Amino acid sequence: MHDDSIYQEIRDDAYTYGIGKTPLYRYNGPGFSVYAKLEYRNKFHSIKDRAAFFMIGRALRAGTLDKSKIIIEASSGNTGIAIASIARDLGYRAKIYIPNASSAETKSVLRSTGQEVVEVFDEASKRSSINIDSAVALLKEDMAKNPGKYVNFDQYSNDTNTNAHFYTTGPEAVQAVPEGFTHVVVSIGTGGTLTGLAKYFKKYSPDTRIIGVMPQPYHHIQGLKNLKVSRTPEILTKNMSLIDEWRDIDDLTPEKQFKDMIPLGLFVGLSSAANFYSAMKVGMENPGSRVLTVFPDSAEKYRANFISRGLLTAEEYDRYAHLLEADPKDCINLR
Ligand SMILES: Cc1ncc(COP(=O)(O)O)c(C=O)c1O
Incomplete structure (x- = not known):
């Protein structure tokens, strides 16, 4: 197609x-x-619903996402919420890396999806500003340690x-x-x-x-x-x-x-x-x-x-x- x-x-x-x-x-x-x-x-209250739905839809059609895999993504919040929610609705598991400096409400909405959430503390969050780079680095380590376990859309690329x-x-x-x-x-x-x-x-x-x-x-x-x-x-x-x-x-x-x-x-x-x-x-x-x-x-x-x-x-x-x-x-x- x-x-x-x-x-x-x-x-x-x-x-x-x-x-x-x-x-x-x-x-x-x-x-x-x-x-x-x-x-x-x-549906899940942000612009990132569009990207998340498209990335999941694309992976399903390409055959790269199946129920044996966990979707893994780093996000300051909205992409994570969208991926975690859509995945839940479709019966897939997701693991989201999120900077500690993201808002408390963001983290609690994300947790309420029932998906796995990993909070990342980094230099930038000590300044209480939000930087996604440490979350991305930890996600990459996780993937390297667990070959074949995850599907990563990498919204940045x-x-x-x-x-x-x-x-x-x-x-x-x-x-x-x-x-x-x-x-x-x-x-x-x-x-x-x-x-x-x-x-x-x-x-x-x-x-x-x-x-x-x-x-x-x-x-x-x-x-x-x-x-x-x-x-x-x-x-x-x-x-x-x-x-x-x-x-x-x-x-x-x-x-x-x-x-x-x-x-x-x-x-x-x-x-x-x-x-x-x-x-x-x-x-x-x-x-x-x-x-x-x-x-x-x-x-x-x-x-x-x-x-x-x-x-x-x-x-x-x-x-x-x-x-x-x-x-x-x-x-x-x-x-
Ligand atoms: C609240 C908010 N504003 C703006 C943006 C930027 O959108 P984009 O990732 O399409 O550049 C995001 C993306 O994560 C967001 O969550």
Whole structure:
């Protein structure tokens, strides 16, 4: 079967299962619009559901995954949650390596899947920032010691991570806004979202400008990666020529942006706030622009972090928690 038909088949399965076709939020700024895919509306509440479902679907079709094998993956949280949950639903076992610095709620959601979870302590987590490299190194040791026991998708080098967004996120956005987008602005973890959208728009709308957003070194934004202090994922290295521009984001700007989003009905995680801030800045600089971004997850896994960092009081968090379930105003729904 041709690659294209395999991916289309996986896409259709994903839609049936409840992954993808997330609402598209529209923000009308002065002279520009920002559109954001609400990725916390996926089945397991993050953008990584797409990559996880595609990587599992692909491995099943290739025959590399069978019930004698355990899926092993390193993740700061969302990929781990998605893989562990989908594997459980399909009757497969998974083992997830996760940095100790990932949020307490992330680790508890992951454990609640019933799959094996290994917490990794490292230099970066002493600084209480999140770095995935030690988790990846330990996973590799585990695999070397146990040949044949595991299947590792390696989301950092797996083209299917990129293709999940090429086959779903990109086409869904254009289906909702047929006039298309002038810019795509997305922050990076594995770079799967950025490279998938870049691949899609370079093919179907080459004038759309692709902008990557990078967190500061030793940042605190779960799910993101700074390429100066952390290894560059292979899927990014390979697709670097598709990225037209890079912008930096510090830790404090998304924290402020996060609070400003609450009155809009958006109660999101900090990578979403980083994306929204960066997309709005690009919008303001480019009159008439239509800027596409994503909100990878919601605030649901960051309650303790947000309170301890002084972003919100416990009372404020609980007052806004209903927003986790509600659609903000001005959403385009595909379902
Ligand atoms: C909360 C969050 N934001 C952003 C990202 C980045 O997405 P990608 O891995 O597609 O670059 C991730 C990925 O792990 C994430 O968990």
